Amino acid sequence: MESPLIAILNGPNLNMLGLRQPEVYGRTTLDDVEQLCAQVAEKLDVGIDFRQTNGEGELISWVQECRGRAQGIIINPAGYTHTSVALLDALLAVDLPVIEVHISNIHRREPFRHHSYVSKAAVGVICGLGVQGYALALQAMTDIIMNEETQ
Template sequence: MPPRFSRAGSRFRGELWQFSAFITAASSLADEQDTEPRAIILLEPVEERATAPVMIKRPLIVVLNGPNLNMLGMRQPEVYGRATLDDVEQICIQAAERLDVGIDFRQTNGEGELVSWVHECRNRAQGIVINPAAYGHTSIALLDALLAVELPVIEVHISNIHRREDFRHHTYCSRAAAGVICGLGVRGYALALQAMTDMILDENDR
């Protein structure tokens, strides 16, 4: 499926006031007696001028989803819930607007495409939130890609992988992740975006 984007910018405008100060001093030569100088302060408003828009670049967080997540809402609802992938995207968009960050939300069933999308993040994103789904348990290539881009990563799983089959307990991607959120349903995406935003802001403050 084609990637979906959500971006925005910010504009600021202000009012300009010009202050003019005129200092005049008068002296009287009469009777050779000086008078005290007088200071006149004039506040001169200037007509509001339109200023050029200032575009503030917001951090971009890429949200990647792996195989079978396009089947959310239909596949094992007792495990993954009734929310669809479109619902998850809306949750992420709303969280991004609240956090004032941009997101790029994508899903693929192909391992190679997922790896390529991770590579794209290197020069355009500030962080990655990824639900690798089954590839988390199997893909060393995906792990290598996440390590290669040198970006903060948070891994998300809708179900609690540690309460499921033994082969799901291990995830390669966690070796590249700053943190892993699992078992909290689709709300885990919003929590991951909040945590990722905090990490980006902390890094920018250094």
């Protein structure tokens, strides 16, 4: 049996991890996050498709491509978390489990960051645990997928 595929999609400015506001996001780079996810995925026997874009339309297209291809989506929508109804609509349309990840705790930050459109499509949200949140999301998504396959 082929290993399940989990899409790990990252939104704007995450390509600047390690450089942008290290007091908030740490010094880990997005390449480091991808390596962490690859290591965790190998242990869990799942495949990953790890991507980052600064464009809202491209992110939405990637979400749409997941339908029929991936078994779940882990997404750090970054700034689009708080602004993109279109991203919410795409996540709802693909009919896949979604886990929302944020490196920082969005609820301890500026008030405009407290609202997430994406959360309405997510089975779970992990925030404030740094890049380790990605590893936790992979474990949780794998559990969700495996439970669906056994039902």
